[in-house]
Amino acid sequence: MTVPADPHRVVLFDTTLRDGEQSPGIALNTAEKLEIAHQLGRLGVDVIEAGFPIASPGDFAAVQAIARADLEGGPVVAALARAQAGDIDRAGEAIRDAAAQGRGRIHTFISTSDIHIEHQMRNTRADVLEGAKAAVAHARSLVGDVEFSPMDATRSDPEFTAQVLQVAIDEGATTINVPDTVGYATPDEYAAFLTRLYALTPGLRDVVLSVHCHDDLGLAVPNTLAGLGAGARQVECAVNGLGERAGNTALEEIIMLLHTRRDLLGYTTGAVTTEIARTSRLVSRLTGYAVQPNKAIVGRNAFSHESGIHQDGVLKDRSTFEIMDPASVGIDDAEQLVLGKHSGRAALKDALEKLGYRLDGQALRQAFDTFKEVADRKKQVTAMDLEALVADELRADADGAAFSLVSYTVEVRSDDRPPHASVVIESPDGGRVSGGFTGDGPVDALFRALDSAVAVDARLREYRVEAVTGGQDALAQVSVVVELGTAGSALRTQLPGVERGERVTGAGQAVDTDTIRASAIAYLRALNAGVAAIAAARPDDAPLTDPGP
Incomplete structure (x- = not known):
């Protein structure tokens, strides 16, 4: 350049x-x-x-x-x-x-x-x-x-x-x-x-x-x-x-x-500033790294006003306490696009194109099926919901030959009996395996049941649930980080590298109106990511001691 x-x-x-x-x-x-x-x-x-x-x-x-x-x-x-x-x-x-x-x-x-x-x-x-x-x-x-x-x-x-x-x-x-x-x-x-x-x-x-x-x-x-x-x-x-x-x-x-x-500094860039908020949300969803509420520019509180004096000033003239228009970073547009269960495929395609997603053929059909399923459980599907759903569809398509959830049940019992979860998953070779376990709570039981089915030693490092938008019917976005260690027999056959006592990190995210289901899928994706990291290890297995500038 x-x-x-x-x-x-x-x-x-x-x-x-x-x-x-x-x-x-x-x-x-x-x-x-x-x-x-x-x-x-x-x-x-x-x-x-x-x-x-x-x-x-x-x-x-x-x-x-x-x-x-x-x-x-x-x-x-x-x-x-x-x-x-x-x-x-x-x-x-x-x-x-x-x-x-x-x-x-x-x-x-x-x-x-x-x-x-x-x-x-x-x-x-x-x-x-x-x-x-x-x-x-x-x-x-x-x-x-x-x-x-x-x-x-x-x-x-x-x-x-x-x-x-x-x-x-x-x-x-x-x-x-x-x-x-x-x-x-x-x-x-x-x-x-x-x-x-x-x-x-x-x-x-x-x-x-x-x-x-x-x-x-x-x-x-x-x-x-x-x-x-x-x-x-x-x-x-x-x-x-x-x-x-x-x-x-x-x-x-x-x-x-x-x-x-720019009035003081005089510099210019080629940035389309109205794409900033969307970019931030996308990266946050795909990485599982939440944006802190008070983060400059893209935090959810960046343009919020709690003080009565500030609220009064902003209602009279936004410039009293805002040095940037929220629309200039793409925030105001996040909730303007709304679809419902009666919206058709053409409306969905148009909405996705406005968000920058160009889907046709099978990809559009899959997105539409997912949209209709969610719309039946949710009164309104907003632009932020659509972004989350499309990102989740892409994750599902990228999973390929990996462990996938077939079914699950979680029984929340009385105070003196801990919750119990049972799962059935499909393994990379197409077979099905099941697992069951009790835990301190329904999510803990579910994760332990998945560990049992996959036959892997996984330690949960992070578990986070966030609502994509507001309301009781909001989509739940679940992020999971696991540390994968010495595997049981099911993985040992496929991934002998795990037997050396290595521990690798895997992250997974999922979106659903059902928090428990989203948790199960996110956890499995984290396990899949850890498995993939081991399988994709460089042949010489030499550590990269220089991470870069």
């Missing part, structure tokens, strides 16, 4: 599908990642970092699918790679289709801080210089758009970092990203560091300077803004601020900061 012709234009680089997915408990499948990528295209993101192809066959498949997709706006599709030939080859292969259209990028990185060089990489500064040179040259031989990052840059010696950056630029890097990998810098410190790099690196002004900030000290957005002030024109961020540890710069926050205070 060349330096933007407009000096005030800021490039939006979204890393939800790479750094965001590294958040504990998130395990998106290819269909879910593709759905998020399509929505990021509608949002107007310039670059989508689709994943880390060397990490696993599943990650490679997801990056490749996104690179092959016809995404709205034609964003660049980037793949992350360590400064190693094997990583770079795998990344180049994954984004080959996008690169053929001039929208593929390899993002390669190596640490430059002495802390990482000595204690993590166990090599020398000379090794880092040579590694950066070879990596960028190799990546440039595969694609025309190469991004380079000196990991842990803000704890690095600026003179040495400048040497590494100049080497990367000389070898053809088109974007230089200077990450605050551990969220250590303050805004003034970060701006001064970037200014120093400009002074020490002759070629830095001829490429795009990017900033990637983590939120360990709550300074990701302020540091990103400071980076723009120092000359950066690409910002790396994630929807809802997802990412390693405390997360990354929140995409929605930086977009609306630049949009709302």
